[in-house]
Amino acid sequence: MSLAESRVWSGAGKAHLATGRVGSLSCQPLTVFSAIAAPETDDSAPHPLSTTTSPVTDDSSTLDLEAIRAQYPILSRRTYLSSCSLGALSLRSEMYLDEFRERWHDMGASAWYGHWLGRVEDLRGRVAAFWGSTPEELALLPSTSAALAMVTESVPVGERNRVVCTELDFPTLAYQWAVKPEIELVILRSEDGVTIDPQQFEDAVDERTLFLATSHVFFTTGFQQDIEELARIARAAGAYSLIDGYQGAGQVPLTLSRTGVDFYTAGPLKWLCGGPGLSYLYVREQLIQSLRPRITSWFATERQFDFDLEDFEYRSDARRFELGTPALPTVHTALGGQELVDEIGIDAIVARNRALTEHLIDAARSAGFSMRLADPARRTAIVMIRHEDPAAAVRHLAEHDVIVDHRPGFVRVSPHFYNTEEDVDRCVQVLAAFSG
Numbered sequence: 424m425s426l427a428e429s430r431v432w433s434g435a436g437k438a439h440l441a442t443g444r445v446g447s448l449s450c451q452p453l454t455v456f457s458a459i460a461a462p463e464t465d466d467s468a469p470h471p472l473s474t475t476t477s478p479v480t481d482d483s484s485t486l487d488l489e490a491i492r493a494q495y496p497i498l499s500r501r502t503y504l505s506s507c508s509l510g511a512l513s514l515r516s517e518m519y520l521d522e523f524r525e526r527w528h529d530m531g532a533s534a535w536y537g538h539w540l541g542r543v544e545d546l547r548g549r550v551a552a553f554w555g556s557t558p559e560e561l562a563l564l565p566s567t568s569a570a571l572a573m574v575t576e577s578v579p580v581g582e583r584n585r586v587v588c589t590e591l592d593f594p595t596l597a598y599q600w601a602v603k604p605e606i607e608l609v610i611l612r613s614e615d616g617v618t619i620d621p622q623q624f625e626d627a628v629d630e631r632t633l634f635l636a637t638s639h640v641f642f643t644t645g646f647q648q649d650i651e652e653l654a655r656i657a658r659a660a661g662a663y664s665l666i667d668g669y670q671g672a673g674q675v676p677l678t679l680s681r682t683g684v685d686f687y688t689a690g691p692l693k694w695l696c697g698g699p700g701l702s703y704l705y706v707r708e709q710l711i712q713s714l715r716p717r718i719t720s721w722f723a724t725e726r727q728f729d730f731d732l733e734d735f736e737y738r739s740d741a742r743r744f745e746l747g748t749p750a751l752p753t754v755h756t757a758l759g760g761q762e763l764v765d766e767i768g769i770d771a772i773v774a775r776n777r778a779l780t781e782h783l784i785d786a787a788r789s790a791g792f793s794m795r796l797a798d799p800a801r802r803t804a805i806v807m808i809r810h811e812d813p814a815a816a817v818r819h820l821a822e823h824d825v826i827v828d829h830r831p832g833f834v835r836v837s838p839h840f841y842n843t844e845e846d847v848d849r850c851v852q853v854l855a856a857f858s859g
């Protein structure tokens with residue numbers, strides 16, 4: 424949101440007593456680095472948006488955590504450590520949602536052309552920049568399942584009818600092919616319950632393979648796969664690579680143009696703190712025009728607003744994969760979430776999440792818990808703590824205002840950049856005090 428626009432919105436005179444934004448919807452970029460408290464004339468001060476792409480740079484110590492945390496009201500109400508299920512709602516997202524609602528009241532359908540389609544493109548542009556792709560390579564769909572279904576309905580099954588995925592993937596991925604009798608589904612088993620060795624893909628993917636389909640980060644182990652290597656393996660066998668990046672985007676760096684991945688999908692709900700109701704589908708530029716989806720919509724055609732049912736022509740860009748009107752409230756909340764993630768920067772997020780994750784592991788270990796953990800080099804901020812009765816433990820934690828979730832056999836704790844070491848310590852203390 425530009426400052427000029429935000430002034431228009433301040434003029435609306437809305438009061439946000441609970442959030443401390445009385446009479447104002449103004450939107451200033453979040454000052455996330457304490458270092459930029461330098462005087463305005465100091466040109467040497469680092470710009471808050473300037474980051475390198477190195478995932479290991481630990482510059483998170485300069486984050487202004489207080490300013491960041493003030494953006495996410497849940498953090499002052501609860502100890503919130505479940506971002507891999509649902510990222511926290513920010514004031515910035517709420518502000519965009521207010522804007523959406525106000526325009527709906529004020530302009531009704533005329534807001535579509537003047538504003539809302541513009542917001543859709545603002546979001547597409549931001550996500551494309553964050554993913555290291557172009558806006559023309561991104562489609563907006565209602566969910567990750569819908570995006571995966573769109574991919575399966577865009578690639579004809581012929582001689583190649585084998586799909587290789589893994590037992591650690593989120594089930595909705597394999598389900599796409601499990602319901603298609605013409606497909607032979609190969610599910611790779613994990614030897615250690617945490618990882619899949621790339622060699623397993625190398626051995627399984629061959630001239631019969633249509634897709635190598637798997638996750639960027641596994642949802643119950645936090646293990647980050649090398650998607651560049653997986654794309655290479657698929658390409659060498661003439662297969663497509665399809666990555667479910669829902670647990671990756673927003674917590675690990677991404678430059679899709681450099682990975683060679685054919686399809687990548689993720690939504691704003693989790694690490695991007697943008698809410699439910701949308702997902703993004705990346706399709707590699709060179710592929711787009713060769714694919715003709717067998718499910719479609721009026722958003723997918725070149726001359727959408729001619730309303731000529733005898734003149735369907737696929738759009739030349741990734742919007743040919745879209746399935747109708749996107750969830751506009753989520754477009755707005757997602758824009759707010761993405762803006763903040765952009766302002767903080769993925770390098771700082773990676774560094775901060777790494778520090779929090781290691782702190783959590785140390786604290787849990789000291790309290791006597793055992794964990795299912797990936798190797799430090801490929802570990803992300805999803806920590807699985809073994810527990811005999813994880814559902815009861817999670818209920819107990821919730822009764823003490825600590826929000827985490829569970830998967831069979833484990834309490835799942837997922838800190839994000841806005842958490843503190845104190846949040847993590849509190850979670851471990853409350854869990855340790857639970858006798859079950």
Ligand SMILES: Cc1ncc(COP(=O)(O)O)c(C=O)c1O
Pocket residue numbers: 565566567568569593595638642667668669670690702
């Ligand atoms: C890795 C992964 N993929 C897919 C999904 C489900 O996505 P959707 O409900 O948008 O289809 C989830 C989670 O909730 C997930 O963690």
